[in-house]
Every structure is written in structure tokens, then in C-alpha cells.
Amino acid sequence: MRTGLFWIFSVAALAxxxxxxxxxxxxxxxxxxxxxxxxxxxxLYVLLEAQFVGLIQVMVYAGAIVVLFLFVIMLLNLRGSGTxxxxxxxxxxxxxxxxxxxxxxFLIRVLSTGRAPWPDVDASYGTTREIGEALYTDYALxxxxxxxxxxAGILAAVVLAKKKLD
Amino acid sequence: xxxxxxxxxxxxAALIFMIGVVxxxxxxxxxxxxxxxxxxxxxxxLSLVAFSREVGDDQGxxxxxxxxxxxxxxxxxxLAIIISLVRNRDTVNIEDASQMKW
Numbered sequence: 001m002r003t004g005l006f007w008i009f010s011v012a013a014l015a016x017x018x019x020x021x022x023x024x025x026x027x028x029x030x031x032x033x034x035x036x037x038x039x040x041x042x043x044l045y046v047l048l049e050a051q052f053v054g055l056i057q058v059m060v061y062a063g064a065i066v067v068l069f070l071f072v073i074m075l076l077n078l079r080g081s082g083t084x085x086x087x088x089x090x091x092x093x094x095x096x097x098x099x100x101x102x103x104x105x106f107l108i109r110v111l112s113t114g115r116a117p118w119p120d121v122d123a124s125y126g127t128t129r130e131i132g133e134a135l136y137t138d139y140a141l142x143x144x145x146x147x148x149x150x151x152a153g154i155l156a157a158v159v160l161a162k163k164k165l166d
Numbered sequence: 167x168x169x170x171x172x173x174x175x176x177x178x179a180a181l182i183f184m185i186g187v188v189x190x191x192x193x194x195x196x197x198x199x200x201x202x203x204x205x206x207x208x209x210x211x212l213s214l215v216a217f218s219r220e221v222g223d224d225q226g227x228x229x230x231x232x233x234x235x236x237x238x239x240x241x242x243x244x245l246a247i248i249i250s251l252v253r254n255r256d257t258v259n260i261e262d263a264s265q266m267k268w
Contacts, residue, residue, distance in 0.1 A: 010178045021189035048219040072245045096191035104184040119222035146235045153239030160246035
């Protein structure tokens, strides 16, 4: 069961991310492929017993961030103005892909050394209660800083997207 | 966890990260490049959560949560920058915004 779900979610996540990169016609298609990737990753988080992170992934990424992307694409009316005629030269593309393939090979080699089996965790692991308790006790300062960061982000977005500064 | 090893989750995370790197290197549409940056952040999050489960401690999940907060702020500011870029230069091609390139 879990093995099957792992393969389904992994293949969906990888196919979605390839779709984001390979889609040269319309940025909206890239954004929809991004939704597939985000939802598949949320499934992988739940498989890893991180229910809270999976839930936040669905709400924040699939629900807010990708919608913001789609909103901006439609606001700017970029349909058809995809940069098909202005992509980089094939040589650069091949060189970039080769560098990345070699570095993924070494990355996988490094990650595959000395794997331990999964430890047993209690039923409360990764639940909203557990994470919330940790966030509001041990990580209270980090939560406050995140709040200030979000406020700064809101202000910056409003100022930058304003039509005219007066 | 069946016969899935922690290593397999790390391989999925590494591959998604590398697909994001390829996207940033090869695409010139600024919005798609931005989506590829999101892919890389998500791959790092998957790696964090998988290591967290492997150790049996939830600190990695809290770290992933903080990465999500930063990613949300980054998207808001980045898309605002893209909006003003398109307003001023009427393009989403990154090559047309190279005035600061030496």
C-alpha cells in the first residue's frame, strides 16, 4: 500500500516538475504542472507521517502561491507572449543539462551512503498538536520573526506593485 | 514504511531539485524561472521532512514550515517585482532586463 503510494506520488511529482520546465508554450500550463507537483509532495509528506506539513503544503503552496502565480500571469495577459523565440542556444542547454546530470549522479552517490532503517515514532509524531506545541514554546522567537518577515513582505509587495509612487 | 528506504525519498528530492536547476539555467521566461526556484525550495523541504522522519524527531518539520513562510514572502515580493518589470519594460524575457549586467 505505502510502497504503491510512494511510487505514484514520486512519479507525479517528477512528471509535474518536468512539465514546469519543459512547457515552452504557455506559462499557465507550467503553473498547473506546479500544482500537480505540490499536491504530490503533500502526499509524500503524509507518507512520512508529517500530516501538519502536508496540510500546510496543500493550503499555502497549492492554494495560495500557485493561485498568486496564475493571478499574475492572467493580470499581465501573457498568453502567447511565451518566450519561445527567445530561449537560450541549444549548446548552453545541452551543457547545462550535462552539468546537472553529473551533479545529480554525485548527489545520489553521497546520499546513498550509510542508510539506517526507519525508527519507530509515537502516534503523536507530526500531528498539528505536536508541531504547534513546539512552535509556541521552543520556537516562539522564530514564529515572531516570521511574523515580522510576513509584514515586511506585504508592505514590499504593495509598494512595488503600485502603479505610481507619489 | 514497507520496503521504501529513506534513501529513495532523498533521491526524489535530489531529482526535483536538479530539474529546478535545469529550469533556471535553460528557461528565459522570468515567471517560469521563478516557478523553478519554488521547485528547488520544495525539494529541500522534502529532504528536510524525510531526514526528520529518519531521525524520528520533528525539528526538521518545523524547519520545513519556516522555509514555507519564507517562500510565501518571496513569492509575494518576487511577483510584485515581475509586475513592475512588465509595466516598465513590457517583457517577461530575462534577457531584456540586463541593464545591471556588466
